[in-house]
Amino acid sequence: MTTAAIVTTIVMSLVFIIGLVFCFTRIGKGGKWED
Amino acid sequence: MAELTRERWSGRAFFLFAAMGSAIGLGNVWRFPYLTYEYGGGAFLIAWIIGLIILGIPWMMMEFGMGRLFQRGAPGVFEGIGKKWEWLGWWPVFVAFLIVTYYSVVIAWSLNYAVDSATLAWGEGAAGAANAGAYFYGDVLNLSSGPTDLGGLQWPVVGALAFVWVALFFIMYKGARVIGKVAVWTVTIPWALLIVLLIRGLTLPGAVDGLNYYLAPDWGALANADLWFGAFSQIAFTLSLGMAGMFAYGSFVAKKADINNNAFITSFSNCATSFFAGFAVFSVVGFIMQALSVSVGDVSASGLGLAFVTYPVAISMMPAMAAVTGVIFFICFFFLGIDSAFFLTYGGVIAPLRDKFGWGRAKVTAFICALGLVIGLLFATGGGLYWLDIVDRATAFYGLLITGALACIVVGWFYGVEKLREHINSTSDFKVGAWFDWLIKVVVPAGLLFVVIYGGFKNDVPNAYGGYAIGPFNGSHIIWLILGVTLLLSFWLQAAKTRGPKEVKLK
Numbered sequence: 001m002t003t004a005a006i007v008t009t010i011v012m013s014l015v016f017i018i019g020l021v022f023c024f025t026r027i028g029k030g031g032k033w034e035d
Numbered sequence: 036m037a038e039l040t041r042e043r044w045s046g047r048a049f050f051l052f053a054a055m056g057s058a059i060g061l062g063n064v065w066r067f068p069y070l071t072y073e074y075g076g077g078a079f080l081i082a083w084i085i086g087l088i089i090l091g092i093p094w095m096m097m098e099f100g101m102g103r104l105f106q107r108g109a110p111g112v113f114e115g116i117g118k119k120w121e122w123l124g125w126w127p128v129f130v131a132f133l134i135v136t137y138y139s140v141v142i143a144w145s146l147n148y149a150v151d152s153a154t155l156a157w158g159e160g161a162a163g164a165a166n167a168g169a170y171f172y173g174d175v176l177n178l179s180s181g182p183t184d185l186g187g188l189q190w191p192v193v194g195a196l197a198f199v200w201v202a203l204f205f206i207m208y209k210g211a212r213v214i215g216k217v218a219v220w221t222v223t224i225p226w227a228l229l230i231v232l233l234i235r236g237l238t239l240p241g242a243v244d245g246l247n248y249y250l251a252p253d254w255g256a257l258a259n260a261d262l263w264f265g266a267f268s269q270i271a272f273t274l275s276l277g278m279a280g281m282f283a284y285g286s287f288v289a290k291k292a293d294i295n296n297n298a299f300i301t302s303f304s305n306c307a308t309s310f311f312a313g314f315a316v317f318s319v320v321g322f323i324m325q326a327l328s329v330s331v332g333d334v335s336a337s338g339l340g341l342a343f344v345t346y347p348v349a350i351s352m353m354p355a356m357a358a359v360t361g362v363i364f365f366i367c368f369f370f371l372g373i374d375s376a377f378f379l380t381y382g383g384v385i386a387p388l389r390d391k392f393g394w395g396r397a398k399v400t401a402f403i404c405a406l407g408l409v410i411g412l413l414f415a416t417g418g419g420l421y422w423l424d425i426v427d428r429a430t431a432f433y434g435l436l437i438t439g440a441l442a443c444i445v446v447g448w449f450y451g452v453e454k455l456r457e458h459i460n461s462t463s464d465f466k467v468g469a470w471f472d473w474l475i476k477v478v479v480p481a482g483l484l485f486v487v488i489y490g491g492f493k494n495d496v497p498n499a500y501g502g503y504a505i506g507p508f509n510g511s512h513i514i515w516l517i518l519g520v521t522l523l524l525s526f527w528l529q530a531a532k533t534r535g536p537k538e539v540k541l542k
Contacts, residue, residue, distance in 0.1 A: 001243050005250035008077035015084060016307040023300045026464040030293060 041106050042210045044287050049215025051300060054099075054284055056218040056374030057275040057382070058305040059225070061141065061342070064371065068249060068313035069337030070269055074262040077252030080310075082266035087306055090482045091270040093474040094439065095298040096467070097446055098276055100459040102285025103294060108387035109279035111286075113442075114533065116450045123441055124387065125525035127279035130434035131383025133517070134278065135376050136407050137423045139203070140414040142376060143195035144343060145368040147175060152350060152361025163351030164327065171343040172420075179417035182425070182503050186417020193415050200408040202373065207381045208400040211287040214377060221374040226308070228367035229315055235360050236318030239353070245321020248331045249313050260489065268486045272431065273305060275375060277439030277483075280382030295463035316341065319349045326352040339420075342368060380407065391528070393535040424501055425510050429517040433491060437518075440483040447476035 001009075044050040071079050102108070105115040110124030157163050157170035172178045179186040206217050236242055256262045275281065288294070320334050323345065335345045350361040380403060388399055414423045446452055452472045460466040494500075499509030508516075 002247050002251055004077065004252055005247050008080065008250040008252060011077075012080055012310055016303060016310065019303045020300065020307070023296055023303065023464075026296055027293075028464065030296075030462055030464040030466075 042212070042287055043289055044215045045212050046215075047292060047297070049212075049219065050284070050288055050292070051297060052222050053211075053215045053218040053374070053378070054281070054297065054301040055304050056222045057280060057284065057378030058273060058301055058375075059222065059308050059371060060273075060275070060375035061138075061368065061372050062269075062273055063305070063309040064312045064316060064368070065338050065341045067269055067273065067309040068316040069341070070265045071313055072249050072317065072331070072336065074259075074265040075253035075256030076248075076250045078254050078256045079262055079266055082257065082263050083269060083306075086263075086267045086270035086482070087302060089474055089478050090267060091274050091276070092298055092302045093471055094276050094443065094479050095274055095281060095302055096295055096459060096471070097443060097452075097455065097475055097479075098281035099285035099288070099298055100294045100455050101446060102282035103288045103290075103292075104455065104458045106286050107390050108283035108286060108382070109442075110387045110528070111390040111535075112282050113445065114529075116445060118529070120445055120449070121529040122522070122525040123438065123445060124279065124282070125528045126522055127277055127435065127438040127442075128384055128387050129521035129524060130430045130438060131278040131280055131379045132403075132407070133410075133426055133430045133434075133521075135379040135383070136410040137414045137426055138372060138379065139199045139376055139407060140192065140196055140411050140419065140423065141339075142199050142369055142372040143192050143415070144175065145365045145372065146195040146198065147191055148343065148347070149362050149365035149369065151175075152347075152365055153358055155351065155358055155361070157347055157351065159351055159357070161352070164348040167347040167351065168344045170347070171339075175343070176420055177417045178420055182418050182421035182505050184418050185413075188412060189415050189417070189419075193412065196411055196415055197408060199373070199376070200404045200411075203377050203380055203407075204400055204404040206373075206377050207385065207404075208397045210381075210396055214381060217377075218374050221370050225367045225370040228363050228370070229308070229312055231363055232360070232367065233311070233315040233318065235356065235363075236315050236322070239318060239322035239349075241321040241323075241325025242318035243321065244324060245317040245319065245331075246314060248320070249317035264486060264489050267482050268490055271436055271439065271483055271486055273309065274302060275378060277435030277442070278379060278383050279387060280378045283382035283386035284378070286386070291462050293463045294459040295465055295467055319346065323349050323352070380404070390535045391531070391533055421501070421503060425503065425513050426517065428495075428500055428510075429514040433487065433514065433518055434521070436483045436487045436491075440480040440487070443475050443479045443483075447472070447480075452476060 101112045105112045109127055110121050113124035114121040155163060158166045177186055177189055206214060320331065320336050323334050324331055335341060346364055350357050353360060384403055385399055388394060389396060413419055446455060452475045456467060456471050495511045499511050500514055501510040503510035505513060
C-alpha cells in the first residue's frame with residue numbers, strides 16, 4: 001500500500017476506535033445500560 | 036382512556052443491535068466504498084466524517100428522542116406536535132413501505148445467488164467472468180426492453196421473495212422484544228462474514244492495488260461540490276433516517292434509558308462497518324483489475340453491478356475457495372439486508388398503523404407482509420429492474436431527504452427543539468448543548484436540501500430520469516407522481532380518526 005493509503009487507514013481507524021471507546025466509557029453515566 | 040404500557044426492547048443492548056442492524060445494510064458494502072474511491076479517497080472521508088457529525092448524528096438523536104418523548108411512531112409524533120402536522124409522519128411511512136417492497140427483492144436475489152454460487156452457475160474461470168453480466172440480466176432477471184414490457188415473473192426470484200416475507204413475518208409478529216433478539220444475530224453474523232471476506236480478499240493477487248485506489252487521498256477534491264454532495268448523501272442514506280422507523284424504535288426505549296450515547300454508538304458503528312467493508316470490496320476490485328488486465332474504471336464497483344456482476348466475476352476467477360467465497364458473500368448480503376427490511380416494515384409501517392388504528396400486531400403484520408409480497412412481484416418481473424430504479428429514486432432519494440428536512444424544520448422551529456434537547460439530556464450518558472438546536476433547525480435541513488437540489492432537481496427536472504418512456508410519461512414524471520400520491524394519501528390518513536391508545540405509560 002502507498003504511504004498515503006496507510007496513513008488514511010490509521011487515521012480513520014483511530015477516529016472510530018477513539019469515538020467508540022469514548023461512547024462505551026460513558027455508558028451508565030446518565031441513562032441505564034439495562035432498561 | 037386506560038393507561039397502557041408501550042412495548043419495550045428487552046434491554047439497551049437489544050435496542051442498540053436493532054438500531055445498528057437497521058442502519059448497516061447493503062449500501063455499506065455497495066455504495067460507500069465506491070463513493071470513497073470516486074470522490075477522492077481520504078479527502079472524501081473527511082467530508083463524510085463532517086457530515087456524520089453535523090447531519091447524521093443530530094438527525095438520529097432527533098428521531099430517537101422524539102419517538103421516546105411522544106411514545107409513538109412518526110405519525111403519532113407529528114400528531115403530538117399538532118394535528119395539522121400528522122401528514123409529515125405518514126409521508127415517510129409510505130417511503131419506508133415502498134423501499135421495503137423492492138429491497139426485499141434485492142434480498143431475494145441474494146438468496147438466489149447464495150444457491151447459485153455453490154455450483155458457480157454462471158461459469159468458472161474466464162468463461163464465467165465473461166458470462167456473469169449476461170447471467171444476471173438474462174438468466175436471473177430476464178430483463179425486458181423497458182418498464183412497460185414487464186415480461187413474466189421470474190419464479191426462482193418469486194420463491195425467494197416469498198421466503199423473505201415469511202421470515203420477516205415470523206421475526207416481527209411478536210414485536211420489539213423478538214426483533215431485538217434477532218438483530219443480535221443479523222448484525223454479528225455479517226460482521227463475522229465480512230472479516231472472512233476481507234481475509235479472502237487480501238490474500239488475492241492485486242488486492243493492494245485496489246486498496247490504494249480506495250484510500251489514496253486527492254485533497255484537491257475537497258474544493259469540489261460533487262465530493263460534498265457524495266459525502267452528505269451517503270450520510271443521509273446510510274443511517275436509515277427519514278424512513279419513519281427510527282421514531283418507532285426510539286418509542287420502544289424506556290423512560291430512563293439513554294438517547295444521545297445510543298445515537299453516537301449506532302452512527303459510529305455503522306460508519307466503521309462501511310469503512311471496513313471497503314477493504315473487502317476493493318481488495319476484490321484490485322484482484323479483478325489484475326486478473327482481467329483492466330483499469331479500475333472498467334470495474335463496476337457500486338450498486339447492483341458490484342453485487343451481482345462484479346463479485347461473481349471475481350468468484351469465477353478465484354484460484355481457490357471460489358464457491359465457498361460466493362456463498363459467504365451472498366449470505367452476508369442476505370443478513371445485511373434482512374434487519375434493514377424488518378426495521379422498515381415494523382418500525383416504519385406496522386408500529387405507526389398500530390398507533391393510529393389500534394390493530395392487533397399479528398394481523399397487521401400478516402397483512403403488511405402479504406401486501407409487500409404482492410407489490411414486490413412487480414420487481415420480480417422482466418421489467419422489474421426499471422421500476423426498481425424509478426421507485427428507488429422517488430423514495431430512497433427524494434422521499435427520505437425531503438421528509439427528513441421537513442421533519443427537522445417542524446421539530447426545530449414549530450415544536451421547539453429546546454424541549455427535545457431538555458428531554459434527551461435528562462437521561463442520557465452525556466448532554467448536548469445549544470449547538471444541537473441549530474444543527475436541527477438549520478444545518479441538517481440545509482444539508483439534506485442541498486443533496487436534493489444539487490443531486491436531484493438539477494438533473495431530474497430538466498432531464499427525464501433514466502431515459503425511460505412509459506406511455507406519454509417519462510421517469511421523472513413517475514417520480515413526481517409517486518411523491519404526489521403518497522403525499523395525498525398522507526393527508527388522507529391524517530384526516531382519519533385515531534383509534535389507537537391515547538395514553539401510554541412511560542415506564
